[in-house]
Amino acid sequence: MxxxxxxxxxxxxxxxxxxxxxxxxxxxxxxxxxxxxxxxxxxxxxxxxxxxxxxxxxxxxxxxxxxxxxxxxxxxxxxxxxxxxxxxxxxxxxxxxxxxxxxxxxxxxxxxxxxKGFQGVVKRHNFSGVGERSHGQHNRLRAPGSIGAGSDPSRVFKGQKMAGKMGGKNxxxxxxxxxxxxxxxxxxxxxxxxxxxxxxxxxxxxxxxxxxxxx
The missing domain is CATH 2.40.30.10 (Translation factors)
Structure with a gap:
């Protein structure tokens, strides 16, 4: 059955x-x-x-x-x-x-x-953030950090884990x-x-x- x-x-x-x-x-x-x-x-x-x-x-x-x-x-x-x-x-x-x-x-x-609505990378992808609150990093605790190189390839690859809508899926x-x-x-x-x-x-x-x- x-x-x-x-x-x-x-x-x-x-x-x-x-x-x-x-x-x-x-x-x-x-x-x-x-x-x-x-x-x-x-x-x-x-x-x-x-x-x-x-x-x-x-x-x-x-x-x-x-x-x-x-x-x-x-x-x-x-x-x-x-x-x-x-x-x-x-x-x-x-x-x-x-x-x-x-x-x-x-x-x-x-x-x-x-x-879950729009969520950041820490909650959505279990990122740890850029680092601890030191040397002036007062707003970098839950930031994603770098998402790609500047000169080469000068773009962000598809599938890069970033902030976005979370949940509501089969x-x-x-x-x-x-x-x-x-x-x-x-x-x-x-x-x-x-x-x-x-x-x-x-x-x-x-x-x-x-x-x-x-x-």
């Missing part, structure tokens, strides 16, 4: 049987509904489109209303696509929840990392272990942290070789 759409509920602590305090993340899985199934014959590749969280019909465009009606599901706020041919047993309108996962198995989590964290599952509330407790803010959407992929593209 490929996985499902999750919502990041935040981090907490989980105590193991040995009394070890383990930092973990709580993710709410769906329930997700199969909105569309793509095949090589019709679309050129295999994939399944999942939707999560009901959306008011009046706030849904006419084309999307027809898209959801074809699948027999209520309009959804978020749609994500999972590529792969591991969904041969699924049908339009099927529900995916926490019961599709097992305790102890590994999953890959993909999401959009927290946006990030995948692999091989997170499922410590516990609450099937009644569709919750997964994962060991470690995941990308994104609280209440952000995540792609939760089971470790079975399934490929997914885009977010």
């Amino acid at each position: 490929f996985g499902g759409i999750g919502i990041n509920l935040g981090m907490t602590s989980f105590f193991s049987k040995n009394g070890e305090n383990i930092p973990c993340t709580i993710i709410k899985i769906g329930p997700c509904y199969v909105v569309q199934i793509k095949t090589v014959k019709n679309d050129g590749y295999y994939s399944v489109q999942l939707g999560i969280i009901d959306k008011k019909k009046k706030r849904t465009t006419k084309p999307l209303q027809g898209h959801f009606e074809k699948a027999g599901v209520f309009p959804k706020k978020k749609l994500l696509e999972f590529r792969g041919d591991f969904f041969y047993h699924l049908k339009l309108g099927d529900q995916i929840n926490a019961s599709f996962f097992k305790e102890g198995e590994l999953v890959d989590i993909k999401g959009i990392s927290k946006g 990030v995948t964290v692999k091989n997170l272990k499922i410590l516990k599952i609450d099937k009644d509330q569709n919750l997964l407790i994962l060991k470690g942290s995941v990308p994104g803010n609280k209440n952000s959407y995540l792609m939760v992929n089971k470790k079975n070789g399934t490929k997914n593209f885009g977010y």
Whole structure:
């Protein structure tokens, strides 16, 4: 099975049987509904489109209303696509929840990392700065320093690490272990942290070789 759409509920602590305090993340899985199934014959590749969280019909465009009606599901706020041919047993309108996962198995989590805005080289690239505050260097502590030679090549090479926007990118964290599952509330407790803010959407992929593209 490929996985499902999750919502990041935040981090907490989980105590193991040995009394070890383990930092973990709580993710709410769906329930997700199969909105569309793509095949090589019709679309050129295999994939399944999942939707999560009901959306008011009046706030849904006419084309999307027809898209959801074809699948027999209520309009959804978020749609994500999972590529792969591991969904041969699924049908339009099927529900995916926490019961599709097992305790102890590994999953890959993909999401959009927290946006940090415009940051300097010390925070963005772990630079140490020009040097200590001595000999008049009162404003050089977090400066990038030289970015290239003057006479030759007389330019800055592409890819030079400099200040700029940080975060807000697609990030995948692999091989997170499922410590516990609450099937009644569709919750997964994962060991470690995941990308994104609280209440952000995540792609939760089971470790079975399934490929997914885009977010």
